Amino acid sequence: MKPIATPLGTLKLIEGACEQQIAAELRGLCLLMDIVKESPVWSIDTRSSRPFLVSNDGPPGISVDIFQSMKVRILGGDPHLTIMMAQKSVCVSRQKSEVMTPSTDSMVSLVLLGNMGWPLCKTPTTMRKKAIARRDSPVYHAKDHVYSTEQDHQQIEASNKCLEQGKPMEGLRILATMGRRWYVCRGWDLDLIQPVMEEFLVQYSGEQIQRYLEAPECQEDDLFLVL
Template sequence: MRSVYTPVGILEIKDNFDEKKLASELRGLELLHEIVNNSPNWKIDTFSSRPFIRSNDGSPEIQIDVFNCITNKLCRDNLHLSIQMSMRNVCVVTDFASNEEIPSTDAIISIVLLGNSGWPIKHTPDTLEEKSVGYFKETCEIEGLKDTSIGFEDFENLEMCQRYVDQKMFRESLIELGRLSRYLYVCKMLSINSIAQFIHPVLKKIPKNLITKYLEMPEEEYDIVFLSQSVKDNHQVLPIST
């Protein structure tokens, strides 16, 4: 067995390993330690026999078993990081397969930087959806969103609307924004105002005259409720079906 002193404790390795790869892991661990120490979103827990990196930005908590990640990569050729979310194991596969020289600590740094960036929906692994969406709900200013079941698929649909805008396919974007809005209203129980705020980052990029023209003959009659430039929510229940 080999004992290695690191910035976060003593790493004990029982199996055979490549010294060069261990050196890469230790270099990465030094950088990881520095990044975490300078981040308000993470902390290092060294109270147990193995160090854990824990998120410090609200629920659900992310916990990374640093030494297990390293030994998995060094000794077992395991492509997974050892991560828990709210004390449940989650599958996070690295891109080691594309480059086996990448140390596990480099992959951990990527997760930490995701957290520092606010768990962006577009870049967060699907298995950490709960964390990404939860962080968005906690930090966004959209009223009432926190208590809804909005999920990754809704952000993906909004991203599709954005791609239509990028391609100047404005009518297609408006049709999809209307469809998404109706779905959020009926299935996710969002209010009209909440939906208007959610789709606003995309809708505001569409020329106003094209929005007006579309609403003269919308794909669905209730599109005008969500896509109008002056949304009014009088709390009436709309007879919309998806």
């Protein structure tokens, strides 16, 4: 067996496993961990011999065997995630055209779906019970409440420091980066992000914001830095 070091422990694969597929899975794993870190409804359980992605938003509970899903994808191109709902196996597969997509990318999509509250129209039919449960008994998730993390405070302080040092464009770039992170990783709606962002933008002049938006780091930054 060939041991593969990952941020969640050692993944063991047979010799000759495709290096490109391994690299793709590891990239997706890093993104998955970043998004889960920001999510109030997901966590990664590392207490057993293998890590599991688990939901924390009430029954029916969902768990995904991260390493097993990665392994079957790397070794055989299996499009299924190794997933359990209410302690029963659930078939969640992708289209044949997406069979080469890393399993960790599919896990990211699952996390984002949970962050949105499992909308019935977007949830796989095999997980319909989860969507119905969340619709009938809505629970707390990111877009219902504003919360701050250490990373938020660090970015806010960095933005303020840039403004004090006469570098408003860099300060605005940092704020836009934070807004994008809230939107992608926490699943916050623009209706929530924009009022929060306004509290930081009052320190900047309309001319400074307009100048940044003429050459933004990302074209979508005008969704978060609103004049």
